[in-house]
Amino acid sequence: MLPKLATPKYDMIVPSTGKAITYRPYVVKEEKILLIALETQDEDAIEKAVLNIINECVETPINVNDLTTFDVEFMFITLRSKSVGEGIKLTPKCDGDECEEINEVVINLEKVTVENLKDAPDKHIKLTDDISIDLRWTTMKDRVENLKKDTETETIINMIVTSLETIYSGEDTYA
Known part of the structure; x- marks a missing residue:
């Protein structure tokens, strides 16, 4: 029998509920699922891949279909930061009429939060x-x-x- 790989465990708070969940970083197998979905450029396939990865990596019992859209986005960003790295490089092109320069921006995914839930308007x-x-x-x-x-x-x-x-x-x- 093959040994089970030990992966680190982390906790995060689900923004909409305030409940703590335990998760592990995604591994190559799950990243491959995402890359295949990205190659199709099909939005439905990409969303299903993201939900599948969250479902596989979160160890606390949850129903991913019941999560809010902002919960899923936050959870995936958190998973990605622990799996691939905290920083992501973006290279946006300047929109100006005369400027065509490409600027490199590094975003620290560890600092991404869901804001203003307490200030949300009355439902x-x-x-x-x-x-x-x-x-x-x-x-x-x-x-x-x-x-x-x-x-x-x-x-x-x-x-x-x-x-x-x-x-x-x-x-x-x-x-």
Whole structure:
């Protein structure tokens, strides 16, 4: 029997819930899944690869489809920083009409955070005196479903519908 490789374990806080989870860095096998998905340039394949990597690397039981989009982005950035390295080099080209210079920028992924969750607006919105709604954060499951829509209008309508948590109309409640 082959020995099991020991990988370091880390903890992170899921931004939307404040709960601690344990994870390990991704390994070559998982990075290959991501690289294959990137080669296809298919957004759906890339998102599935990212979710698969998070699912494989997080040791605390979670349902990746129930995570918010910003949770997934934060978790993947954190995984990447522990797996590949804390720094990422970007080389944006100057937008100026006369300037075409390429500038190198290094971003420290260890310093990436999800900001303003405590300052987020109230999720309860009063539309009229009798009608109000409660909203929820969009999950990755919602995002993947939105990719399957044929038109931009369908995507927007579906995004609004999936963001509705509860509708209040007078004495009636629809959840």
